[in-house]
Amino acid sequence: MSKEQARIPYEAKDLSVLRLAPVAVEDRPKAALELLGEMLKYKRSLRLYLDVCTHCGACAEQCHSYLGTKDPYNMPVARVELVRRVYKKFFAPGRSVFRAWEGAKDLDQETIDQWYKYFHQCNQCRRCAVFCPKGIDTAEVTIAMRELLAHLGLVTKFHAGIVKNMEKTGNNMGTPLPAIKDGLEFLEEELKEETGLDIPIPMDVERAEVLFNPSSSDLFTNTDGLMAVAKIFYKAGVSWTLSSRIAETANFGLFFHEPTMREHSRRLVQAGKELGVKRIVAGECGHGWRTWRMFTDTINGPLPFPVVHLFEEVLEYLRTGRIQFDKSKNPEVVTYHDPCNYARGGDLIEQPRELLRACVENFVEMTPTKQYSFCCGGGSGILMDEAMDLRVALGQPKAECVRATGAEILCAPCAICKAQLPVVMDHHKVDVRVKGLSDLMGLALIL
Amino acid sequence: MSVLFGWVLPYIVLIVFLGGMIHRMLVWAHVPVPFKLTVFPSPDTTGGAVLDLAKEAVGFRSLWRGKKSLWFGAWLFHIALALVLIGHFVGITFLGHQFTLFGATPEQSERLSILFGTYAGAALLIGLVFLTIRRLASPTMRFISNFADYLVLVLLLGIIGSGMYMRFFNEVPYGAVRDYLAGLFTFRPVLPPDNQAFLFHFTLVELLLLYFPSSKLMHACGLFFSRWLITRPYERQVILK
Numbered sequence: 001m002s003k004e005q006a007r008i009p010y011e012a013k014d015l016s017v018l019r020l021a022p023v024a025v026e027d028r029p030k031a032a033l034e035l036l037g038e039m040l041k042y043k044r045s046l047r048l049y050l051d052v053c054t055h056c057g058a059c060a061e062q063c064h065s066y067l068g069t070k071d072p073y074n075m076p077v078a079r080v081e082l083v084r085r086v087y088k089k090f091f092a093p094g095r096s097v098f099r100a101w102e103g104a105k106d107l108d109q110e111t112i113d114q115w116y117k118y119f120h121q122c123n124q125c126r127r128c129a130v131f132c133p134k135g136i137d138t139a140e141v142t143i144a145m146r147e148l149l150a151h152l153g154l155v156t157k158f159h160a161g162i163v164k165n166m167e168k169t170g171n172n173m174g175t176p177l178p179a180i181k182d183g184l185e186f187l188e189e190e191l192k193e194e195t196g197l198d199i200p201i202p203m204d205v206e207r208a209e210v211l212f213n214p215s216s217s218d219l220f221t222n223t224d225g226l227m228a229v230a231k232i233f234y235k236a237g238v239s240w241t242l243s244s245r246i247a248e249t250a251n252f253g254l255f256f257h258e259p260t261m262r263e264h265s266r267r268l269v270q271a272g273k274e275l276g277v278k279r280i281v282a283g284e285c286g287h288g289w290r291t292w293r294m295f296t297d298t299i300n301g302p303l304p305f306p307v308v309h310l311f312e313e314v315l316e317y318l319r320t321g322r323i324q325f326d327k328s329k330n331p332e333v334v335t336y337h338d339p340c341n342y343a344r345g346g347d348l349i350e351q352p353r354e355l356l357r358a359c360v361e362n363f364v365e366m367t368p369t370k371q372y373s374f375c376c377g378g379g380s381g382i383l384m385d386e387a388m389d390l391r392v393a394l395g396q397p398k399a400e401c402v403r404a405t406g407a408e409i410l411c412a413p414c415a416i417c418k419a420q421l422p423v424v425m426d427h428h429k430v431d432v433r434v435k436g437l438s439d440l441m442g443l444a445l446i447l
Numbered sequence: 448m449s450v451l452f453g454w455v456l457p458y459i460v461l462i463v464f465l466g467g468m469i470h471r472m473l474v475w476a477h478v479p480v481p482f483k484l485t486v487f488p489s490p491d492t493t494g495g496a497v498l499d500l501a502k503e504a505v506g507f508r509s510l511w512r513g514k515k516s517l518w519f520g521a522w523l524f525h526i527a528l529a530l531v532l533i534g535h536f537v538g539i540t541f542l543g544h545q546f547t548l549f550g551a552t553p554e555q556s557e558r559l560s561i562l563f564g565t566y567a568g569a570a571l572l573i574g575l576v577f578l579t580i581r582r583l584a585s586p587t588m589r590f591i592s593n594f595a596d597y598l599v600l601v602l603l604l605g606i607i608g609s610g611m612y613m614r615f616f617n618e619v620p621y622g623a624v625r626d627y628l629a630g631l632f633t634f635r636p637v638l639p640p641d642n643q644a645f646l647f648h649f650t651l652v653e654l655l656l657l658y659f660p661s662s663k664l665m666h667a668c669g670l671f672f673s674r675w676l677i678t679r680p681y682e683r684q685v686i687l688k
Binding site: 040041042043044045047048049051052053054055056057058060061062072075077078081092093094095098099101102103126129130131132133134135136137140294295298343344345346347349371372 | 467471474475480481484485487503507513517590591595660662663666674678
């Protein structure tokens with residue numbers, strides 16, 4: 001029943017940036033057990049999820065990874081079972097005979113290989129948590145297991161590279177500051193040419209009202225989005241700034257390494273404090289938003305300012321009449337892709353819809369939608385070129401949803417979705433253009 | 448045999464069952480939750496979250512969102528199980544005369560008691576058979592099942608089957624059962640009713656309860672812990688109300 005899916009082949013060799021030392025192959029099982037034992041002591045979610053599953057199978061048909069790959073180990077229940085069987089052997093309470101009945105199994109090198117393979121085929125999209133009667137959120141298990149694998153020295157080259165870029169330059173693309181500044185000047189000229197107005201894209205302005213934290217891809221590849229944001233702030237008359245310390249809202253630490261996640265968040269909070277802003281506004285990025293929204297207060301709080309999302313900020317301007325949109329600038333049929341970490345992960349469901357309805361003429365809902373929406377297949381950093389086969393397989397259920405809407409434009413306001421969806425749509429021959437919500441707002445904005 | 452299964456085992460079962468269950472819950476409660484894991488949309492208040500949890504526990508709403516057939520089997524089984532457990536408690540305590548409290552004559556009450564008990568038991572059996580067939584019939588389900596999953600089903604089939612057998616073919620007088628259980632609770636044991644079907648039924652229940660705290664059946668308690676993680680309210684920090 002399974003179509004063989006190649007595991008992501010490239011493991012990072014140099015983990016100095018994560019301050020981790022690789023563990024020798026023969027020592028991995030022992031080290032893994034120690035790490036798992038530690039995690040069970042401070043992650044209630046992990047322990048509960050390993051304890052309360054009844055193998056009812058309600059999650060299987062809801063997981064895009066299983067639907068797209070047909071690999072039985074990609075059913076959320078089977079994926080977590082790879083850990084559960086080890087938990088049953090070494091950590092679960094009760095007589096060993098009882099635990100044997102529940103499939104207790106030793107931890108060997110092969111199991112670690114399976115962990116590496118299958119926990120890199122979970123997008124941490126949390127759709128299973130919506131359909132599981134026990135509320136088991138497989139993303140939590142995937143996050144824990146990727147962290148465990150990182151401590152064994154098993155990190156994908158892509159993830160390690162991103163952390164390194166972030167540490168050196170303050171953005172995931174590894175763009176040095178002078179290049180960013182050049183790029184911003186260029187965008188200001190573009191804005192001048194397009195609108196005839198002097199619309200600034202300021203950097204490091206102290207005591208600005210808003211520190212805007214975009215995805216670094218907005219600086220070079222999705223530049224329409226950043227220009228749109230500049231226009232909106234200009235029109236609303238809000239003083240804003242970027243930071244040279246950190247121009248990245250996507251926090252890859254969330255996917256596999258908690259210290260990296262904390263450090264990234266700390267860096268942004270510090271930048272906000274130094275500039276003395278009133279609030280931080282996060283740009284279009286799904287998991288980045290979840291981290292800011294749900295975790296920042298816990299790991300670096302209490303904060304002197306709120307962290308809000310661009311959509312919440314712009315919606316405030318729209319509702320108070322500080323900006324207006326002209327719908328006729330976006331006459332195409334537009335559908336909306338809910339990034340997992342906006343809808344399920346970050347409480348952004350109605351806000352983007354209210355904005356979309358205000359700035360496009362033909363908005364159609366997708367099925368399933370909102371918190372039931374399928375992941376694009378690139379979530380949790382499965383975005384590397386070397387995993388292209390896997391990416392298009394994981395994106396297959398989403399492609400069918402988009403095809404069914406017949407939309408011309410797919411609005412996907414998340415940096416990862418924006419990188420992943422064009423590839424998926426192209427491969428599955430769905431004729432649609434992928435755009436951010438900012439791009440559409442920028443087109444419709446009445447200056 | 449009667450002494451072991453009828454007088455000694457019940458106390459061991461009670462200690463293992465209650466002690467094991469409380470122990471498991473204490474372990475869960477003592478592990479910290481480092482991050483807020485709310486899955487949205489979620490309620491804004493604690494009261495709303497508790498209500499959500501209650502709706503889920505009674506209506507199985509997450510299963511309803513998925514495949515309706517699984518919802519049907521699972522919901523039928525669990526609701527019937529709750530009714531049957533209540534029925535056992537009430538029926539044995541009042542010897543079938545509980546409906547006299549609502550104005551029925553003792554004979555009417557006994558007939559009603561039998562009627563409700565039979566329907567609830569039949570529903571329970573239908574739900575269980577459905578879930579068993581579902582697990583056996585599909586290769587996907589067999590892939591994710593292990594010995595313990597089948598064992599629990601077999602135990603439950605034995606318990607419910609023997610219960611229904613007594614209902615239809617070999618009725619045990621409630622009085623004898625009540626005397627026996629009352630004897631256990633007051634530490635003045637009397638002999639269990641001399642009925643093979645009853646002993647079979649009772650022993651299987653004991654075995655199930657012994658296994659309960661070590662098994663996946665703990666989901667009955669764990670459900671509330673694990674769902675709370677994704678249901679609990681989280682205060683917004685936005686400029687919009």
